[in-house]
Amino acid sequence: MSSVVRIERVFKEYLLGEQTVQALNDITLAIEPGVFLAISGPSGSGKTTLLNLIGCIDRPSSGDIYINEQNVSQKSANELADLRARSIGFIFQTFNLLPVLSAAENVEYPLLRRKDLSTTDRKRRVNYFLDIVGLGKYADNRPNQLSGGQRQRVAIARALAVKPAIVLADEPTANLDKATGIEILGLMKKINEHLGTTFIFSTHDQKVIDHANRLVKIEDGGIKAFGIRNQKSNWHIARAAPHAVSATEQNSQ
């Protein structure tokens, strides 16, 4: 099966004054379409950096990233913006909604880039995805008229509205109380199962990890372990071989 995301020997360094911070250190990983993948690791381990690279928000210092088997390293900034607008949805820890826009307008926002969609198509999509996240009645509310959980639902609808192949969520439950966090995870899982959208999310919360069916544990910028499980079974955890971590069959035994 081809991968929706393939990462080949990726390194990422940041320059911090005189110092070089090695944020990612030789990451190789293949992600199958349709998985509900948790990237777990302590604060500072490289989760956000990895998601930003997968989301083409940032580029690796070296190594290659393939989205739907297209090497994104060779694409121009404009081509990447286009790829993001069509293939990738983002969900953030702090929701990142535009405060002056209503829920519906926030969901519509990433679609404005899509010149191939008519106004009617856009409005229809907005209503459809607001309904999916259970916020049909709140379309006209601004973010400050919504609870944290409702705001994250708007963000989920916004991510889904582009009908992305992949949704990336950086600690999506970290700013929510426990019960709301679990509810949001449940909603993401339901969408994953019903629409087949691949979800890749970071977390350091075990409760959140428990909802995943794939797990990548990172520490100090490297993959420390890889986990896979089917429906009801327990995790099968494989220690990462230095250059050969795959989210596919070879680790499932």
Ligand code: ADP
């Ligand atoms: P996590 O999301 O797991 O907390 P990050 O990916 O944010 O980890 O950070 C990984 C490492 O890279 C940390 O040491 C962090 O301080 C560093 N880092 C992240 N972003 C930058 C940046 N823009 N400039 C310099 N260092 C950074």
Ligand code: MG
């Ligand atoms: Mg982070």
